Amino acid sequence: MATWAQFAAAEPELAVYGRELLREEQGYAFLATVSPGGAPRVHPVVPFVADGTLLVSIAVNSPKTRDLRAEPRYMLHATVGDNDTEFAVRGCAREIFDDTGTKWLRAHRELNVIDIPLETVLFALEIDRVDAAIWDDGPPHRQTWRAPNG
Template sequence: MTTWQSFAAAAPSLAAHVHRRFTSGESHVLATLRRDGSPRVSGSEVSFRDDGRLYIGSMLHAVKARDLQRDGRFALHAYPGIEDGGEGDAKLAGVASEITDPESLSRLEVDPASHLFHLDIGEAVYTWVADNTLFTESWHDGGAWVRFARPDNGPVERTVLG
């Protein structure tokens, strides 16, 4: 897993697209794991901070916070509205870690009656359509940054970008 800043350095244009999608709307879809292992989806806001990390917050003792405290694995889907003018679809997955140090919470100006998690990124995916071609770019920590193109609903073309 890696920080947002490290991901952005490894796949800069992909990170720019993903960042744009996550900052174009306020509420996104966060998937966490319940105690029994089944999925839970919740609305969540994200925060890109100057320290090169991506964060999500939660109300104190919310079920999504308890899920992440127990098992930090997450998937996050940028606001999937169709009103975005065809700007594409962005998703992230990785591991969330709660920030509990009072000094860090104070520096980050976090309400002590809430939770704050930084997100380490393991996977990023951006999908869009242009000129009758479906494109998907994906990046995996420790793996390649790859673009898949499927022009005119035909065979998939794979290009390694980094």
């Protein structure tokens, strides 16, 4: 698994592209989790990057929180951008318990037009794989990045 910073160091142009599609102004991203019964579940979320870490804050009593605590595998898909561009990240989520997480959440709340309550759970989305599709004229240009040992 890798952090967003490690991914960005390895693939800077792809990271800039992905960050643009994950911006709040683009709308929500979609987080796929695995429910207790093993079925996939999809939820809208607003991801953000702080100190080189891809993060998502989720309500304490949300099915997303229960899913990630029981089975940390996830897939995050950005809202489709202009010209049907796509960006998706998959890996494992790790719950953040320390003061750094609180600092990140407070900073995100100050920058964010959506009021995120502090009674949320913060997850770092560790990255195993990134997939992108960039459409120009003709078929899409597809790009994949995998974390080392991923």
